[in-house]
Amino acid sequence: MLVAPSLLSADFLNLAQEVEKICATECDYLHIDVMDGHFVPNLTIGPLVVEKIAKIATKPLDIHLMTKNTEFFVSLFAPLKPAFLSVHIEEVVHLDRLVNLIKSYGIKAGVVLNPHTNIESLRYLLPSLDLVLLMSVNPGFGGQSFLPYVAEKLRDLRTLRDKIAPNCLLEVDGGVSDKNIALLKECGADMVVAGSYVFSSDDYKNAVLRLKV
Ligand code: DX5
Ligand code: ZN
Numbered sequence: 078m079l080v081a082p083s084l085l086s087a088d089f090l091n092l093a094q095e096v097e098k099i100c101a102t103e104c105d106y107l108h109i110d111v112m113d114g115h116f117v118p119n120l121t122i123g124p125l126v127v128e129k130i131a132k133i134a135t136k137p138l139d140i141h142l143m144t145k146n147t148e149f150f151v152s153l154f155a156p157l158k159p160a161f162l163s164v165h166i167e168e169v170v171h172l173d174r175l176v177n178l179i180k181s182y183g184i185k186a187g188v189v190l191n192p193h194t195n196i197e198s199l200r201y202l203l204p205s206l207d208l209v210l211l212m213s214v215n216p217g218f219g220g221q222s223f224l225p226y227v228a229e230k231l232r233d234l235r236t237l238r239d240k241i242a243p244n245c246l247l248e249v250d251g252g253v254s255d256k257n258i259a260l261l262k263e264c265g266a267d268m269v270v271a272g273s274y275v276f277s278s279d280d281y282k283n284a285v286l287r288l289k290v
Contacts, residue, residue: 078262080288081108081139081248082281083272084130086219087120092126099275102285106139106160108250108270110219113144116168117217124153131157134156139270141189141250143216144168148175150279155182163187163210167194176205187248190214192224195235203242209234210270214251219272223252235265255287262290 082104087095099107109127114120131138137160144150147164155162155178162179166188169175179186187208188199192215200211211231214221231249238245249261250270261269271288278284 078258078266078288078290079246079248079268079269080285081106081262081268082148082275082285083108083110083219083250083270085110086272086276088276092130093133095276096130098281099285102133102135102282103289104136104267106287107134107136108139108141108272109159110272111140111142111144111150111154112217113146113150115145117143117167119217124157127154128157139163139248141210141256141270143189148178151175151179155179155184158182159184161185161187163189163206163208165189165191165216166198167191173202173205175204189216189250192227192251193231196217196230196237203237203245206245207241208246208248208268209238210248210250212251213249213253216251221252223254223257228260229260231264231266238265253288255284258288258290 112119112121112147139161140159141151176186185207189210213223246267248268249266253269253271254274275284
């Protein structure tokens with residue numbers, strides 16, 4: 078399982094130490110949550126702070142945009158060269174065009190689905206995607222409980238993925254912990270985001286290892 082700890086739950090007053098500490102674990106990516114106060118009822122960090130994080134991080138970035146005006150935010154964050162840049166399907170009218178725009182920066186393109194959003198609308202675009210991120214909480218905050226129905230959705234998406242888009246990774250974000258990692262593995266996740274579970278632990282290394290199933 079690929080693991081991407083979410084910095085949303087890190088201690089922002091000691092961000093540099095937190096980045097160094099989390100990069101010293103076996104994690105695979107650093108998950109960065111960008112919230113605009115419009116698409117979700119919360120605000121986080123912008124490109125100035127993410128650029129500083131990228132300078133000291135020894136793990137590649139997995140940027141999750143929770144924004145309106147998605148094209149504008151892509152133009153702000155793509156130049157920072159994250160490994161993945163993901164946009165919410167609910168917010169984008171011309172998704173094919175936006176995916177191509179992200180790829181034109183030489184980075185991998187991801188599409189995020191809110192918990193209730195049907196996977197059917199991805200059927201034809203899936204082979205062009207590098208990543209699909211399934212939200213397993215309503216986006217906007219860390220520390221929420223995993224929505225159990227997302228397990229069935231993940232199973233269905235995994236079946237479709239295996240059939241038509243074997244290179245597209247499936248990521249799950251929200252309420253992930255050692256309590257549900259076995260279920261997520263069994264349902265077909267390739268990668269998980271974990272915020273509060275990792276950062277509320279007093280041993281980041283072990284918390285990450287427990288998710289690397
Ligand atoms: C929620 C964010 C998540 C969040 C996950 O909108 O997309 O990445 O940080 O936090 P936990 O793991 O605490 O649910
Ligand atoms: Zn996220």
